[in-house]
Amino acid sequence: MTDGGDLRIDRAQSGEAELLGQLNFQLDEDEPHPYRRPLPVLIERMRRWIDTGEYHVLLFRRGQHVAGYAVWRLEDRGVYLRHFFICRDQRGQGVGRAAIRLLCRDVFPKDHPVQLDATIDNKAGVAFWHAIGFRDFGISMELKAGELPR
Numbered sequence: 001m002t003d004g005g006d007l008r009i010d011r012a013q014s015g016e017a018e019l020l021g022q023l024n025f026q027l028d029e030d031e032p033h034p035y036r037r038p039l040p041v042l043i044e045r046m047r048r049w050i051d052t053g054e055y056h057v058l059l060f061r062r063g064q065h066v067a068g069y070a071v072w073r074l075e076d077r078g079v080y081l082r083h084f085f086i087c088r089d090q091r092g093q094g095v096g097r098a099a100i101r102l103l104c105r106d107v108f109p110k111d112h113p114v115q116l117d118a119t120i121d122n123k124a125g126v127a128f129w130h131a132i133g134f135r136d137f138g139i140s141m142e143l144k145a146g147e148l149p150r
Contacts (some may be wrong), residue, residue, distance in 0.1 A: 007067065007098050009107065012057040017047035020057065023069050027085040031119040055082060058107070060099045067095050070103060078113040097132055 012020060021043030028036045037045075049055040049071065060068040068086035072079055081103075086096040108114060117140060118125050143149060 006062050007095065007102065008061045009070075009099070009102055010059045010061060012046075012050050012059050012069070014047055014050050016059065017043050017050060019066065020046040020050075020059075020069055023066075023085050023087070024083065026088070027083060030085075031122045031125065033119065056107075058103075060086070060095070062090070062095070068099060070099070072103075072108070074109060074112065078115050079108045081114055081116040084116065096128060100132060 021039055024042045024046065025036075025039050027033075028042075046057065050057050055071045055073045058070045058072075059066055060070070066087065067090045069083065070081065070085075071083035072081045074080075084096075084100070086099065104114065114134075115137065116129070116134070118129060120126075
């Protein structure tokens with residue numbers, strides 16, 4: 001799809017849903033995500049996103065090695081980057097920065113802002129986004145199901 005030297009972005013295929021589900025599971029571990037889903041649910045969701053086009057699902061590759069993935073779609077407010085994950089063995093080598101640059105240069109519409117959500121406890125993720133130029137935009141809050149306001 002797009003090539004940035006040794007980093008390439010490919011559109012994911014339905015047959016890669018299991019791999020993507022496993023990477024999504026690792027993303028949930030890293031955040032840490034408060035509503036972790038079982039691996040089979042993540043795999044099926046990836047397959048649905050790929051097959052229906054509900055989201056664009058992309059794989060980052062260095063040679064034949066998978067380096068990470070991204071899931072995004074265009075919404076009214078701009079590009080919504082739902083997932084962005086760099087494999088643990090690829091971190092600290094500039095792969096994340098290179099991947100987001102390729103996405104912004106070659107994939108995302110140029111006339112829309114890029115927005116994402118990061119869990120507040122994902123200190124490394126928040127630091128990464130700040131380091132490459134993203135700014136805090138808002139705070140999402142929730143009241144757990146079944147809880148009453150105080």
